[in-house]
Amino acid sequence: MAALNGITVPQLLRLIGTTDAPVLVDICTDSDFNEDPYLIPGAIRHTHKDVAGLKDILAGRPCVIICARGIKLGQGLAARLRADGIAAEYLAGGMQAWRDHPDTVRVPAAALPEPVDGASLWVTRHRPKIDRIACPWLIRRFVDPAARFLFVSPSEVLAVADRFGAVPFDVEGVAFSHQGENCTFDTMLDVFELHCAPLDQLALVIRAADTNRHDLAPEAAGLLALSVGLSRQFKEDQDQLAQGLLMYDALFRWARDGAGETHDWPGDRSA
The missing domain is CATH 3.40.250.10 (Rhodanese-like domain)
Structure with missing residues (x-):
C-alpha cells in the first residue's frame, strides 16, 4: 500500500x-x-x-x-x-x-516525435473512418495527451507534413502506415511498444474493420457501422474526431474489462 x-x-x-x-x-x-x-x-x-x-x-x-x-x-x-x-x-x-x-x-522515449509548439503534430487524409480515428485515440491516451491532428486532402498529406513539421500517418509510403496485413494501429503498437492484452484485443477488432476482414472479429461489423455513421454525421473532421475518441474510450473499456460479457432477454433468464 x-x-x-x-x-x-x-x-x-x-x-x-x-x-x-x-x-x-x-x-x-x-x-x-x-x-x-x-x-x-x-x-x-x-x-x-x-x-x-x-x-x-x-x-x-x-x-x-x-x-x-x-x-x-x-x-x-x-x-x-x-x-x-x-x-x-x-x-x-x-x-x-x-x-x-x-x-x-x-x-521508448526515442520513438516519440519531436514536438511542434510544445506537442506532437500529426497529419493524415481527411474524412477519417477507422484507423484515422483509432490512431489519434491511441496517441492521445497512451503517447501524447496534447497531440494535435491535421486532416487534409490525400494528395497534400506529405507536403503538409514537410511544411509544418507534422508526422504523416495512414498513407502509403510512410513509417506509420499499414504493414502487410496489419493496419496503422498495429504499427503504432509496435513502434511505441504498447502491446498488452486489452490493446491487442482492440487492435484485432480495428484491423478486422479497417481491412474488411470481419471474420477476424465479430465486433468489426459494428465498428465499421459506427465509423461510417460518424463520418456521415459530422462535416468537420475535428468534431468527428472528438466524438470518435469517446467511442474508442468505450471500446478500450470493453477490451479491458468486458470482452467476455454477453447480453440476453429477459434479463433474469437462467443459464
Whole structure:
C-alpha cells in the first residue's frame, strides 16, 4: 500500500488510457533517465526544479509525480504541489516499480516525435473512418495527451507534413502506415511498444474493420457501422474526431474489462 499522497502501480495502471487519467510527470534525473530511457504511457518529462513551469502546464489538473524510486524527488514535489492546492500524488516505488510490474508497458522515449509548439503534430487524409480515428485515440491516451491532428486532402498529406513539421500517418509510403496485413494501429503498437492484452484485443477488432476482414472479429461489423455513421454525421473532421475518441474510450473499456460479457432477454433468464 502506498503512503499518504502516494499511488501504487496497480492503481495507476487502472487509470492509464482512460479519461480519468491524471497528468503524469516524469521527473527522473537525467542520469537515471538516460540509463533507462522509457516513459509511462502518456507521461511528460519535466525537471523537479521548475515548479512554476510545471504548475503552468498542470493548470490545476490532478497529477502523479514519477521519479526513479518514489523517494525524495517524487514525494517532495508532490508535497510541494499539494501545498499550493494541486491534487498531486507520487508513484510508490517510482519507475523501478512500474518497470518490474508484470502487466505494465513503457514507451521508448526515442520513438516519440519531436514536438511542434510544445506537442506532437500529426497529419493524415481527411474524412477519417477507422484507423484515422483509432490512431489519434491511441496517441492521445497512451503517447501524447496534447497531440494535435491535421486532416487534409490525400494528395497534400506529405507536403503538409514537410511544411509544418507534422508526422504523416495512414498513407502509403510512410513509417506509420499499414504493414502487410496489419493496419496503422498495429504499427503504432509496435513502434511505441504498447502491446498488452486489452490493446491487442482492440487492435484485432480495428484491423478486422479497417481491412474488411470481419471474420477476424465479430465486433468489426459494428465498428465499421459506427465509423461510417460518424463520418456521415459530422462535416468537420475535428468534431468527428472528438466524438470518435469517446467511442474508442468505450471500446478500450470493453477490451479491458468486458470482452467476455454477453447480453440476453429477459434479463433474469437462467443459464
